[in-house]
Each structure stands twice: as structure tokens, then as C-alpha cells.
Amino acid sequence: MSLKELETPAALIDQSRMVRNIERMQQHLTRLGVTFRPHVKTSKCVQVWKAQADAGASGITVSTLQEAEQFFAAGETDILYAVSIIPSKLERALALRRKGCDLKLIVDNVESAEAVAGFGRAHGETFEVWIEIDTDGHRSGIQPEDALLLSVGRALHENGVRLGGVMTHAGSSYELNTPEALAAMAEQERAGCVRAAQRLRDAGLPCETVSVGSTPTALAAQRLDGVTEVRAGVYVFFDLVMHNVGVCKIDDIALSVLTTVIGHQIDKGWVIVDAGWMAMSRDRGTSKQSCDYGYGQVCALDGTVMTGYQMIGANQEHGIVALAQEACADAAGQCDIAERFPIGTKLRILPNHACATGAQYPVYQAQNADGEITGWPRSYGW
Template sequence: MLKDLFTPCLILDRGKLDNNIRKIKSIVSKRKIDFRPHLKTAKCLEITKLLVKEFGQRAMVSTIEELEQLKSSGINDFLYSVAIVPNKLSRIAKNLSNDCKITVSVDNISTAQELVAFYKNTGHRITAVIELDLDGHRSGVRPYANEQLIKISKCLDEFDLFRGVMSHAGESYGLSNEKDINSCAKNEADQTLIAAETIEKAGINCELVTIGSTPTALSGCKNIGITELRAGVFIFFDLVQSGVGVCELNEIALSVLTTVISINREIDAIIVDSGWMALSRDRGTSSQEIDYGYGQVCNENGELIDDLIVTNVQQEHGIIQVREGSDAKLPNLKPGDLLRILPNHACATAAAHSCYHVVNNADDSIKIWNRFNGW
């Protein structure tokens, strides 16, 4: 029973989780393309095993901790998403085996040379993809930087360490309609294929041409020529993804269970025991059409309470009020009552907790699935 749980705590709706996995499974099956789930959102062995069952033995990680914690799940092909630096290679190499290959990403010739030197000195074969920067927002090589692309790929390919190219359509999270998302997805695929073609014209094979973000993976883009799609937050969804337009509020599988600790009549607010330590300070919906403050409030059963949002957070206090300009009324609650809060950004909110309380509406059971943090 939810009333027996110590709050704040993380609630995962198993039925919605399963539906969200089936949603993207249907898409990639129709496109006949490989899919590599990103494990950074879940950081959980039980969820990883579900993904392996549906999508096979490939996965993406953003920390070495994820690789170490989840290599027992059946994955034998890891792609490390953050541009690698040499001082992490030894720790990564400890996880290599005949049954597990690991590919890292590079975006400069110096790191590529360091990776080659590491292989020559140790015999540990860590392969690499070139990370592409499609929109100038973070690390990566521009897809039209032909000289750089060829130089890096040749350096790696000479020692059979080169696998291909990787991109991420980060700009998709700032969109909000199907037309723009489809256009972004097409641009993601087109630019990535341009980079791959440049490398292949130089006589180097691009085994892996991998693209992805949850919005573009769920788009209608056909991705002809791309070998692999990736996505991560699709398993839970969140308020930002709802604002982008790739999910409905009732598809969000993750919420924070919280207890009412006080009613402040002076400011017409409900005070709960979930502050930024439990919800995060993420304000990802602030630039979207609908701003949910620090989270959308639901009743104990996860049913939306219209226009009731978390308007402010302190370390261990959440301030819940009716959205400014709304005619809705503050619900009649008392200290001890339970509420649930949908997160702006599922990754950030989940990172505040050590486990998922997995609820199954089919049999009213609650299971504990541990999660981890760290790098």
C-alpha cells in the first residue's frame, strides 16, 4: 500500500513502463532498424533486463558506473556516450571481455591517438565512434569538417579501432510540434550520413551510423541509411517530453510520492515533504507552452489535478499552488494526505532516489527495484 511507504519516494508505474517500451518497439520494428536503449535514465538492473529482452544485447551508457553495474544484464555491446578522456580508459578496459565489447566516442585527433597508444601499450581493444555535433551545442565534430573526420577515422582504423559515427539531435528538446520534430529528425539523419559518406569515400568502413534522441526516434522519419536508433527517457517520459509533443501526461510512468505536511492559508498553498532534493531544480518546462513549475500534481492514485503545480521548492519543502490565472480551487487536503508529482525531467528526479517503488495496478503489488548513481 502506498500509505505504508516512507516519503518522499519514487513511484514507477509498471503498466505505463511496459506500454512505453512497446511504443518504441513497434516503431523500430516497422522501420526494421536496430535500436540501442540509453541506460542513463533508469540506472537499474531490472529495467535493463526488460530492455535486453525487447531490443537485444546492445546499450548506451553515459557513465562508467552504469557499465560496471549493468554488464551482468546480458549486454555485450556498450556504447559510452560522453567524449572519452585518456584517464578513464584503464577503468573501462577492466570491463572488456570476450563476451563484452565497449565503444567510446572521440571528437579530436589527440584523443584518438591516445586511444591507439593505450591499445598498443596494453593490448586492450576499446573501439571508438566519432561524435558529431549537429547544432553547435556541445562536444563533437561538425559533419562537414571533412579533414578532421578523415584524420580521426584513419588514425583509429589503422589499428581496427574505428566503428563509425554517432550523433544526437539535442535541439529536438526545444521543439513542440510534429512538423518541426520530423524536420529535425531528417536533418539529424542527413547530416550524420554526410559524415559517414565522407569517411567511407576515404576507404574506411562505417559499421555503425547511430543517431538518436527520444523525440526524433519517435518521429515519422524513415532513417534510410542509418544503422541504429537510440533513445533513453522514452521508458518513463516526463513533462518536458509532453511539452515537446511526444507523449501524453497519462503516459508518464514516473512520479514522486509525497506527504502533505502543512496547509498555508495565507498564501493558498499546500506544503509537502518533497523539495528540490526529491524533485530536482529542473525547470525544463519554463520555456514551453505550458509551464509546470517544478512538477504537475496528481492525487494519490496518480490522477491529474488540473492546474495544481509545484510553484516553488526549498531543500525539503515543496510549495503547491493553483496555477496563476486559473479558476481552479486548492483541493481540500490535510496533513498526512498523499499526493504524487510528475517530474519535469525524469533523469534528474530519478537521480535523487536510491530505488523505484514499482506499482502494478493489476494486482496492487509494490516491488522494490534498486537504482544507483555515480560516475
């Protein structure tokens, strides 16, 4: 299958860029002396995970038990489920462990810690649980100095649960856009998580693993003393949000949406394409960043960026491509769009957010350096 034969819309992976992104992250973290546990929520794709594992990754992070089941079936046993566990999900977690999956859970409160302990006792299973630490205030977790940390640690350790470590995710790094701010956030994430680990150890509790990470902080980190592993997900494809954050170049973005021109509104300078928000996702992550890319940056079929052309609007299965009013860089002048983009023209749209865009597709179309395309299935649901 070649690019021209593909039906549209399609989610295209540029394998060369993907492998480059994987090597960059792996080499950076190896240099910093930590292991790397990629977050597979971005791709939910076994072939992508295999490339990460081949490059040296150690275990995976998942955002759903469905991912854990999928990747365990594909051969991965070292899995961190990085959403605070609740009692109603323990049966499924137990089933995975009983099959031989070394599934780790997380909690950030005493109720959940006690629930895991009670359930484990009732079923004769020693669960491994890590404590989620809040190092940037953006979501879940316990602050490193909070008394709650030791209460949760004890509720686990003293009740038959293996307290395996601490983990944190400084997701607010997505809101930054200078190397200095990113490096500072990486240090804040590291220091907070290491401090939490130290407090547990000082209280006589075990804390083997210290796990940190987000794509921006992982790449910005200059030292990771006290950290044992890093997690990151979107780095594997990158996207326009990450470009605005400053951690990739436009031509590092390995995921694009292939689309076909289906019509024009010539007076308005609009090209209508067959990729709408169903194909791009509704993610408008660049709308509050330094450069707003609408629903995506338009490229020619060969990947050449068409400066100034964006998907400025999207209905379910229709996208509107046009010169952006406030193009981020110098744009060519208005032209006859029907002449420049005839019906049937294929374009590639770089997405705002690779995790959200990928999620719209049952299968990726992965193109290798020779231009050959292979379908790589991805999962969805819970």
C-alpha cells in the same frame, strides 16, 4: 507493500505505462528497420533495462563508466559509452573489455583518437571507437563536412583501433514542439550522420554502424535510410518536458514522486508537502516551454491529474503546492486547501525531467497493474 504504506518521498514507477512506452518505441523502430540501443542513463536500473531488452532492444548506451560496470555485471555485454573518452578513463575501459565487455568508446578529436590508439598499443588491446558527429550544433561532435572527420577516422583506423561507426545525438530536439519541426530535426540528424558515414567510406575507412537518436527525434523519424541503430533514454518514463515537446500524453508519464501533505499556509492557498527539490531535483526544464509546470504537476494518489495544481516552489525537503497563477488549463476555483488536502494526504507529482528526478533516489518503487509495489534499486555516482 501497497501505495498507502510507502514512506514519502518516493519515486514511483507505473509499470504498465513504462511497458507501454517501451513497446511504442521498440515497435516504431522495428517498423523503420533499425535496431534500438536504449540509453540507460535515465533509469540506471537493471529491472528497467530488462524490460527494454525483453521488448527487443539490442545493447545499451551509458553516460558513465559506472553504468557500464553496473550493467555489464547484470549481464549486458554490448555497451556504448557515449561521452568522449579521455586518457584518464582508459584504464577503467580496458578493465571492462578484459572481462569480456564489448565496450565501445567515442571521440570527436584527434588527440583523444591518438590517446586511445597509443593506450591500446601499449596494452595489446584493440579498442572499438565510434566518431561523434555534430548534426545540430548543441554540444559535442564533428560536423559531417568537417575535414577533421577524416583526420580522426585515420588516427583511429591507421593506428590499430577498430573504427566501428559514427554516432550523433540531436539534443536540440528538446527545444521543439511541433510534429513538423521534430520530423525535420529527425531528418537533419539522420542525413548528417549518414553523410558522415559516407564520407568515411568514400575515404576508404570502415563505418559499419550509423547510430542516431534522442527521444523526440526517434519518435518523430519517418524514415531512417542509412541508419543502423537508434538511441533514446527518457522515452521509458517520459516527463513534463517531453509532454511539452509533444511526444507523449500526460498519462504516458510513468515516473512520479509520491509525497505527503505536512502543513498549510491557508491565507496563501499553499499546501506544504514533504517532497522538495531533493525529491524532485532542481530541474526546471518546463520554465522556458509553452507550459511551465513549476517543479511538477500535482496528481491525486490514484494518478488523476489535479488540473492547475503545481509544485510552485521547493526548498530542500519542502514543496509548496498551490493553484498555479497561470495554470495551463482551466483550473477549479480557489478552495479551502486544508479541507481539500488534509495533513497526511498523499499526492503524486509528475516531474519535469525524469532523468534528473530519478537520480535523486537510491531505489524506485515500481507498481504493477495489481497495485503491488517492488523496490527496484538504481545506481548513482561515477
